[in-house]
Amino acid sequence: MHTIRYFLGRLCGAVPTLFAIITITFFLVRVAPGGPFDQEQTLPPEVVANLNAAYGLDQPVWIQYARYLRGLAHFDFGPSFRYKDFTVTELIAQGLPVSFTLGALAISLALVGGVAIGTFAALRHRRAADHVSMVIAAVGIAIPSFVLLPALGLFFGIYLHWLPVAGWDEGSVADLVLPVIALCLPPLAYISRLTRGSMLEVLGSPYIRTAMAKGLPLGTIVFRHALRPALVPVASYLAPAVAMVMTGSLVVETIAGLPGIGRYLVQGALNRDYTLVLGMVIVYSSLLIFMGLVADILIAILDPRVRLEA
Amino acid sequence: MHPVLSIENLSVAFRGADAEIAAIRRVSLDVAAGECVAVVGESGCGKTQLCLAVMGLLPANAAIGGSIRFDGREILAAPRAQMNALRGARLAMIFQDPQSALTPHLTIGTQMAEVLVLHRKLRWREAEADALAMLRRVRVPDAARRMRQYPHELSGGMRQRVMIGMSLLCEPDLVLADEPTTALDVTIQAQVIAVLREMRQEFRTGIVLVSHDLSVVAGLADRVYVMYAGCIVESAAAADLFGHARHPYTSALMSCVPRISGPVPPRLATLPGQPPNPAERVAGCAFAPRCAFTSERCTRAPPPLRPLEGSTMVACHHPLPR
Numbered sequence: 001m002h003t004i005r006y007f008l009g010r011l012c013g014a015v016p017t018l019f020a021i022i023t024i025t026f027f028l029v030r031v032a033p034g035g036p037f038d039q040e041q042t043l044p045p046e047v048v049a050n051l052n053a054a055y056g057l058d059q060p061v062w063i064q065y066a067r068y069l070r071g072l073a074h075f076d077f078g079p080s081f082r083y084k085d086f087t088v089t090e091l092i093a094q095g096l097p098v099s100f101t102l103g104a105l106a107i108s109l110a111l112v113g114g115v116a117i118g119t120f121a122a123l124r125h126r127r128a129a130d131h132v133s134m135v136i137a138a139v140g141i142a143i144p145s146f147v148l149l150p151a152l153g154l155f156f157g158i159y160l161h162w163l164p165v166a167g168w169d170e171g172s173v174a175d176l177v178l179p180v181i182a183l184c185l186p187p188l189a190y191i192s193r194l195t196r197g198s199m200l201e202v203l204g205s206p207y208i209r210t211a212m213a214k215g216l217p218l219g220t221i222v223f224r225h226a227l228r229p230a231l232v233p234v235a236s237y238l239a240p241a242v243a244m245v246m247t248g249s250l251v252v253e254t255i256a257g258l259p260g261i262g263r264y265l266v267q268g269a270l271n272r273d274y275t276l277v278l279g280m281v282i283v284y285s286s287l288l289i290f291m292g293l294v295a296d297i298l299i300a301i302l303d304p305r306v307r308l309e310a
Numbered sequence: 311m312h313p314v315l316s317i318e319n320l321s322v323a324f325r326g327a328d329a330e331i332a333a334i335r336r337v338s339l340d341v342a343a344g345e346c347v348a349v350v351g352e353s354g355c356g357k358t359q360l361c362l363a364v365m366g367l368l369p370a371n372a373a374i375g376g377s378i379r380f381d382g383r384e385i386l387a388a389p390r391a392q393m394n395a396l397r398g399a400r401l402a403m404i405f406q407d408p409q410s411a412l413t414p415h416l417t418i419g420t421q422m423a424e425v426l427v428l429h430r431k432l433r434w435r436e437a438e439a440d441a442l443a444m445l446r447r448v449r450v451p452d453a454a455r456r457m458r459q460y461p462h463e464l465s466g467g468m469r470q471r472v473m474i475g476m477s478l479l480c481e482p483d484l485v486l487a488d489e490p491t492t493a494l495d496v497t498i499q500a501q502v503i504a505v506l507r508e509m510r511q512e513f514r515t516g517i518v519l520v521s522h523d524l525s526v527v528a529g530l531a532d533r534v535y536v537m538y539a540g541c542i543v544e545s546a547a548a549a550d551l552f553g554h555a556r557h558p559y560t561s562a563l564m565s566c567v568p569r570i571s572g573p574v575p576p577r578l579a580t581l582p583g584q585p586p587n588p589a590e591r592v593a594g595c596a597f598a599p600r601c602a603f604t605s606e607r608c609t610r611a612p613p614p615l616r617p618l619e620g621s622t623m624v625a626c627h628h629p630l631p632r
Contacts (some may be wrong), residue, residue: 171624206410213365214425214476215397224424227416304415
């Protein structure tokens with residue numbers, strides 16, 4: 001009950017934050033030189049004037065802003081300026097399930113794999129397995145996805161013919177394997193280092209010594225007594241990890257030819273597709289704010305000494 | 311009847327980066343069934359390491375020599391499975407700081423019941439019922455509610471009683487109590503000592519009481535071992551030791567205890583100087599630099615631990631007269 005009230009309170013608190021982000025972005029994209037209808041061939045001035053009138057760009061900026069907010073109140077992100085005949089809502093609704101599946105799989109794999117590797121390394125502290133996994137983790141953080149994904153595609157796709165190099169069929173699991181691996185590796189590597197550090201600290205704490213003095217087997221000590229406190233830093237890293245996966249998905253989706261929403265942010269910004277950029281910023285920032293909230297609640301669940309206070 | 315715990319010539323040293331640090335030097339100690347043996351000395355004299363050595367909980371870089379027999383069986387360097395069968399069941403330890411020695415994210419009930427589930431093969435329900443009964447026995451007020459609470463929701467005294475109750479759940483043959491009252495204020499200390507005394511009578515549990523607090527020791531111990539710089543310098547029945555300390559260190563330690571009765575001294579007696587650096591080898595008696603009775607012989611040859619009259623043993627070339 002307390003948690004639910006806290007959750008709702010924080011959600012309401014997120015509204016002004018989101019509003020500020022929308023406002024800043026709205027004016028910022030308009031400050032950038034150029035406009036949505038600038039092309040290599042200059043259009044006749046009458047055509048540009050007609051287009052501007054059709055999209056309401058001939059109005060003063062504050063009226064455009066007021067109209068945009070009015071649309072948002074009805075969950076209408078407005079028409080895309082570049083993808084003719086599409087609204088931003090339609091574009092995002094088409095791509096979001098693909099990106100969401102990709103991102104959720106990558107985050108889940110990063111969490112499970114990272115925590116498992118980190119815990120294993122901590123239990124093998126200063127032995128070969130510890131060093132090997134931490135070197136792999138360092139490599140995982142260092143290799144960018146635009147190098148890793150083509151390399152994976154070359155090996156598993158072209159040499160071994162196990163998996164498709166790129167492309168997307170609705171509901172095809174095989175298409176997602178390599179992109180998910182490429183996407184999850186940096187956060188996985190980071191989480192494994194985080195877990196190893198916190199697990200080493202917890203394993204050296206007096207209450208683990210008490211647990212050993214009770215004669216508990218190692219598995220019980222790790223899973224019942226050590227894992228929960230060791231996961232607190234991992235939970236704090238959740239929101240940055242989601243941000244990392246979101247920006248990563250931009251590259252990975254492009255290379256793997258997945259019809260997600262990652263491409264819209266960069267394309268929208270380059271094309272001065274004002275509504276599309278705003279729509280993407282709203283989706284991304286809502287997700288980040290939400291993950292921050294989830295992380296705070298997770299920490300309170302992991303550590304009963306933490307009190308949730310709005 | 312053989313003793314519950316028999317330590318012979320135990321040495322513990324830690325391999326550091328450039329030096330070997332001797333924490334315990336050839337210590338021998340016996341605890342009979344139901345006996346309370348106190349180990350006293352300054353901080354850093356090796357008391358806690360002694361307990362951890364018995365529990366098999368010394369860190370991996372510790373070099374251990376000698377012998378530790380529990381109920382007649384050698385447990386030094388015993389395999390982990392064998393130690394786990396003893397730990398928590400027949401051999402238990404009460405840790406110094408109950409604030410950090412209890413798992414913060416598990417309820418008191420879980421932390422206590424898991425011992426019974428593990429060693430007595432009870433179901434969780436039954437184990438929790440037994441744990442609750444134990445909390446009442448160690449006089450934790452409002453025990454049913456405490457079962458569902460987390461350690462940070464309890465006071466220091468209550469946490470220590472939980473620690474004591476947890477160690478006694480399987481009615482162990484031996485409890486190692488490492489500074490059980492140090493983190494507590496004086497009135498709570500008295501209550502905790504009373505609980506320990508009761509439990510000892512009820513379960514005939516042997517106790518190794520590690521403390522630097524002589525008043526705690528005087529109220530509980532049958533026999534006292536005084537440690538200095540990793541060695542035992544004097545051992546005697548509690549009554550003999552508190553009546554007539556024979557080692558100058560023991561005597562100095564006792565004169566440092568402030569007294570309520572009698573004339574007020576101008577300032578609290580203290581022991582000048584510091585214990586030797588454990589990384590350095592001392593040629594003679596380790597206490598010689600701080601001792602008022604040092605002779606040339608003391609700095610040359612280390613005094614062996616030798617019997618005086620009665621059960622008293624002392625490691626001193628110039629023991630104090632009775």
